């Protein structure tokens with residue numbers, strides 16, 4: 001038996017053909033329903049997460065369209081006011097807790113992290129499966145509550161309204177609490193995996209940047225989620241039994257609720273967007289065919305964002321009556337987040353600069369992403385300025401801001417990841433032409449949806465209102481039109497990706513000729529990720545150009 | 557998914573199981589411990605939220621806080637503190653014996669720990685019972701005539717939330733330790749390189765103890 005000679009390709013096919021039969025791809029290694037539902041393979045768990053996350057995205061998306069249709073006319077259009085309140089609450093909750101937070105970490109983190117670390121699985125495979133079922137359990141409980149009575153508080157559950165409303169608060173909050181557990185378990189799993197399961201040769205500074213981003217995200221998940229967990233339980237208890245914890249009528253302090261809520265929820269926005277940054281670092285290197293510019297800066301800025309993200313929550317409370325000094329302080333701390341984000345942006349641009357750009361679909365999403373991040377981030381800086389935030393607060397300007405940065409950036413990254421890793425996950429290629437068309441539609445549709453919202457918010461239209469004055473109508477119609485375009489783009493994606501699953505041509509091991517570690521194994525990978533000897537990693541993860549050669553100064 | 561690696565090949569000593577995805581037993585135990593530490597950190601943060609509520613309202617209602625605290629039974633609280641600290645000691649001893657492979661002693665120490673845990677809960681039950689009788693209850697259920705000031709019901713909201721959450725952790729800890737005890741009795745396979753389960757259970761128990769050590773002065777001694 002000849003050992004595989006190439007050290008850099010751990011997935012190299014074994015010398016004897018009969019070995020192939022012993023290493024089927026993870027997709028066909030066991031085909032019973034049970035072999036999927038009870039699997040502990042991180043790749044299968046990632047796929048199951050993908051299925052559910054997409055399903056919830058569809059649910060949230062349908063409700064988004066209902067909101068937009070309702071806002072087509074100044075008065076009632078298709079529903080009554082109470083239904084409207086429940087619709088936007090359901091939309092926000094499903095999108096944030098069921099889609100955005102788990103989307104990239106639970107799907108692509110699960111699938112790619114062990115591959116990128118040269119590990120056979122995550123550290124706690126059974127806990128990993130458990131986190132899927134915890135997530136589903138919480139999701140079902142929350143959805144059940146939302147459909148049986150519904151909730152009209154908005155996704156922020158502000159007290160004292162949320163403790164007094166007669167709609168079904170308890171099951172939804174408790175469902176969200178359970179989902180938080182899933183988030184914590186996933187976070188712990190990824191941190192421990194990164195610490196203990198890196199293959200020999202992968203030092204901390206040879207980890208792919210996606211791993212750094214997931215690692216930083218996991219730190220936030222572990223540190224912030226328990227606080228909101230407690231808070232959700234307290235509000236549930238209060239709603240059921242009137243304990244008075246946040247009820248001003250009983251001496252409680254609703255602003256305290258806001259502090260605790262945003263202590264989680266501000267970092268939570270980085271739970272959604274840091275993995276997106278990680279995806280983009282991979283994509284930009286792969287499609288510029290250049291080693292990432294400033295690897296360490298990108299890695300450290302992930303940790304930096306995770307850290308300062310904990311000290312910026314007060315910018316959601318500029319109008320809550322906190323002192324001017326505190327407001328100013330939070331304003332400054334908020335700007336710090338912008339600094340770390342800017343470091344990343346500069347490094348991505350620096351990577352593209354003088355690169356040999358291969359303009360494939362993931363790169364198209366990178367372009368959209370860059371625009372949304374910069375534009376959304378800039379409006380964030382503006383909002384972080386107290387004097388500007390006071391008139392903009394709770395208007396559509398804020399809605400547009402957080403959709404740009406959070407939804408825009410995350411969706412771009414999610415779609416980029418889906419296209420970039422599709423061949424790795426399923427071993428097949430999708431149709432590049434259709435993919436580029438739908439990418440263009442989506443980026444266009446997104447802008448058409450939310451730029452009017454910046455304008456209408458700047459003109460003074462408050463968020464979460466059912467009726468509005470005539471003069472806001474034109475912009476609202478524009479926004480609804482954009483949303484339809486956006487939805488259409490997603491329908492196209494659903495079509496060609498489903499087609500590709502069955503009829504796509506075989507991708508081969510590394511169709512992008514990427515230098516990422518995950519491409520060193522087969523596509524789709526075998527159950528235990530690698531065939532043959534223990535992988536070794538002599539090169540850095542984004543090694544397109546020899547950095548030492550590139551640094552040689554021009555001859556004089 | 558797990559396959560035991562039979563080290564020397566004979567069924568002489570029970571061999572700890574190494575999951576296939578770990579490089580070595582050492583790494584596997586390290587991972588388990590790191591995971592547990594992270595989990596404990598989240599538990600502390602869970603309580604930290606309550607501590608913040610406590611701090612805020614104590615700042616807002618200093619007199620009501622002091623007066624309400626006086627109505628708590630200091631003796632029972634103190635006894636419970638002693639009970640819990642002692643149980644932490646026996647939990648630590650269980651780990652000690654597990655390392656030495658004395659499985660019977662492990663079971664005995666855990667049984668002692670569990671007994672004290674039950675004692676803790678019984679005392680807690682009496683305290684709760686008393687409060688339900690005199691009416692020092694949270695929020696709208698409060699009907700204690702001798703102490704009517706704003707903020708007092710809020711104190712008991714915090715009191716009940718914190719002690720109930722802690723009580724829940726006591727019960728979870730008991731379940732975890734029971735598993736370790738059963739394993740020591742049934743399989744008797746704890747030994748020098750296979751004691752992670754007892755260690756993790758005991759770590760969890762120390763957390764339960766630690767949280768109480770914060771709660772006790774906060775609630776009873778202010």
Ligand code: HEM
Nearest residue numbers: 269273315334335338380381383384393394398402405406
């Ligand atoms: C990087 C990703 C970011 C995400 C995902 C994000 C997300 C969000 C979300 C969801 C909200 C609104 C929450 C609500 O009220 O429902 C929000 C508001 C806000 N964001 Fe961001 N944001 C990001 C970056 C930034 C940056 C870089 C800044 C400033 C430097 C910033 C400043 C603000 C401010 C000041 C508000 C409060 C506006 C108000 O409520 O009046 N954000 N953001």
Ligand SMILES: [Cu+2]
Nearest residue numbers: 266312313316
């Ligand atoms: Cu924020």
